[in-house]
Amino acid sequence: MAALPVPALLVVWAVAANDGPTNLVLKTGTLAIWPLTLLVASALGVRCLEARRLDHLDLLTGSGRALAWSAAAVVIASVRIGWASLAVVGLLGLAVVHLTALWTCLFAAGPEPLARATVERCFEPAVPVEGDRVCERIRLEGARIPPGCRLFVCAQLERGPESRYVVEAEASGAEVLLGGDLGPAVRGQLVAPPVSLWLGDVLGLCRAPRIERGEARLLVLPRPALVESVDPLVGRSGPGDDSRPTDRLPSEGSFRLRPYVEGEDARRIHWLRSLAQGRLIVRLPDEIPDGRARVRLLLDCFLLGADGLTCRAHQELLDALVSVWLGVGRALAERGFEVTVGTAAPDLVERPLGAQWAREALRLGAQVRWQDSLPVGDLVGRPRPGCRTIVVSCRPRQLDDGPQPEWILVPAALWTRPEAPSARVSWGVLPFPTGCEENRFTRRRRQRQRVARAHEHRALVEMLLRSVARPPRDRVLRACRDRAGVRLEVAR
């Protein structure tokens, strides 16, 4: 805020204090800058009164502030040293800063340019699966960009990269389509906060206050892990152990039919029936299962204080838990088990995991977040007859009462990556290309603090995961990351 009037004041003071032979001329010349400063200050004051906000006074960017202060220093040096080039360059800098500030103040700083701007934001595909490449589309309409200015657009997706767009003044009032590749999608019901828009001049000296428009949401379905084999899990109590009698024989040859569900094997489509009914019909396997054991597969997503964590470990761990949870469920369903998946979202929600319910289960998986309202003991609840309970968790623990469930451990050490290290600090070389504003000391310090905080939170997460009483080892299986997918093995 002070970078506009104070340098000009300093220049006037330095010239007035100079007692050289041309003092009067110097004074006259330098005082001519002052009306320009007053003009800018008046325009700024009017803008602030209009908006009733003080942040409208903060007009100069970092480059603008640097130019204003260095111009003042150069003019003062010219008064002291007397080099004509210093006077010319210094006055040039002051003039450019003030004229740009005046222009920005008059034409870009008010609410008018972006008052009628509409922002529509969407994603392609609309409902991606974890790992799919997602593109962002922002349709901007009605933004008036004054000549000599640019429109900066900054969009962010939760747990996603930041998008930075620039629209030139030739697109003023135009219908503009902005797009970017967000990369592989991460699981979750992601919130895309409103898009930030602000105007800046083409010399990078001034900017207008930000406005925010266009909030959006994106649902990214989880991708179930490919479980190599559930033998370690069902070997102890597989479907054959509690088979159910059937009243049909394999030779009876009657097909069980039902509508086709997306993702099913196309070879099972009964084309004649499909043509007759006008929709796809599939036949179910005609072999008679030897039994339908019921499995209740629960996901433990209880973690205290997860909301404030800034590290990425807990998010990666939760993604891995969901992926293993759904992968194991699907593998069990394919082996003939009647699987019900359940988790806290935030209350207990259970979904059968059949072919027709796969989408629902995936949606449930997308909504899973760390929560601190439903501990795993309440999630398991009372024992259900004829139903095995398996809990997928990152910290199996001994429950206080009731029957102990079986556990599938997803170790954080195997499923999370280390936090991003701090940018390599070299005493002689800048971390980013010269001229990049990320090289500024304040930004580097902020980034260092951010990384340090993330490492602290990572350590906190590891401490939280360790501080529980472990259940007997024979009730715990360990999900290991394998080349093809997930391998379940007995915990050692």
Place this chain on the structure above:
Amino acid sequence: MSARPVVLIYWLTLAGGLALLSFSRPEMPELLPLWAGALAGTALGQGLALVRMRFWVGALAIGTLVIAFAGVIATGAPAPLSFLAAFVPAAVCGLASLGDGRALVAFWFPAVPWMVWVLDRVEGGDAPDQIDVASGVALAALALLFVLLLRATERRRVALWQKVAPTPLTTTEPPSVLRESPARRVARMGVSAALAAAAAVVVVELAPLLWQHEQVAAPPEAPRELVTSQPVLAVDRVGPVATLPCCHQVLVPLPHARVREYLDVEAAHPRPGPTEVAGVNCQPCQLAAAAAAAVPAGPPVATAAVPPPMPTPAPLAPAPPAPHEPVSTPVPAPVPTPPPPAVASAPPTTQPISAAPARSDPAAWLRTILAAAFLLVLGALGLRPLRRALILRHLRRPFFPETVGQRVSNLWQLARIGLRDAGFRTSTGEPPGKTARRIPVPGLATCATVLERARHGLAVDQQDLSAMRSAAESVYRAARSRVGSLMRALSWLRWPLA
């Protein structure tokens, strides 16, 4: 993200200033070291910046080089100090030129040669705080280059902002404008020019007021030779007095004033200053001749060889009395004297006044270049309507026989030109059907249908062609009718057309 535009403008400013200096002072001995120091320093500084050297480390490296250079000088090797005087600031400013927020500091050294050239034209003048037109043009060009440098720096910063961050960033595509306002492009071009002009006015009006003068010693060589070295004794009514040589024949090197500048090089046009003051160090030629005629005896004096007043090169500014050496001696009134004696027309015994070497006037060159550029731009703009008229004529009715498919494509181009006049942007990669759905102009769907048929190799007959022609023409007219008459007129100056 490329630093090329910044580097280009920076080198253009530097080379322009040095070239101006070289043109105006071709005989300056420090010219070569100045060029070498400036170019080498700038290349070194920008090279260090491009390898991401921190500013203080780069300055340290430059300081080390300077110390090494000073060591070389101490050993007695011939190394001009003017090289060092140019190398150090050039390297530091080159290092700062690619930095963040250091554009003004970086611009100082490239501005110094420009200022030396400008000061050449004002120093020693009557009012150094007023500059002539050529200097004003040079300062305006300097202001424009500064604005261009700021603009290129900001463009690079924006590109870096879009690509570089400690947190992940999206790979963005360039924005695609679906519909624009046709007048915006004209306004955008005017703003940069207006800003540079306003900054130039401020600089031209205010900067000379900040210049400070200093006294410099007389130049070692006077531009004119001293014809007479002895005062002439004349007999007055009160007795013999020492007479003064004829004005225009004497040149006493005296100190003069100039504007202080970093590069302490000699002025290109050293003015003798108030050296010829009648009654002080010379007298009117008629009086001198009369005095010489009145000398009764004595050694032959050079007044016999006084040539008639020779035309001297007109000074760039009237030679005033120096402010530091006010002359208050009243000039004696001219006495009517007989016409100059015949000896005055005798051949001089001394060597004639050496003429100054012919040198080109950079201001004239600058004016010529600016005028040529202006005419070129004017000609290019004037040819655009003609080119557009020819192209539109060919698109409607080809000048030479073309296939039906090509004619369909021509008519689609005609429709696109009309749409662009109305501000609708279309791209060649966009399917015609999509364009027709996006832009609500009657007839465009027909054009798109026929074009897609032609593109897919389906038969297009004369009936389709005539339908396409009428539809394209209606699209052209309907689209242009959406904008005002001024925009329609300005569209004749636009290029590219679609």
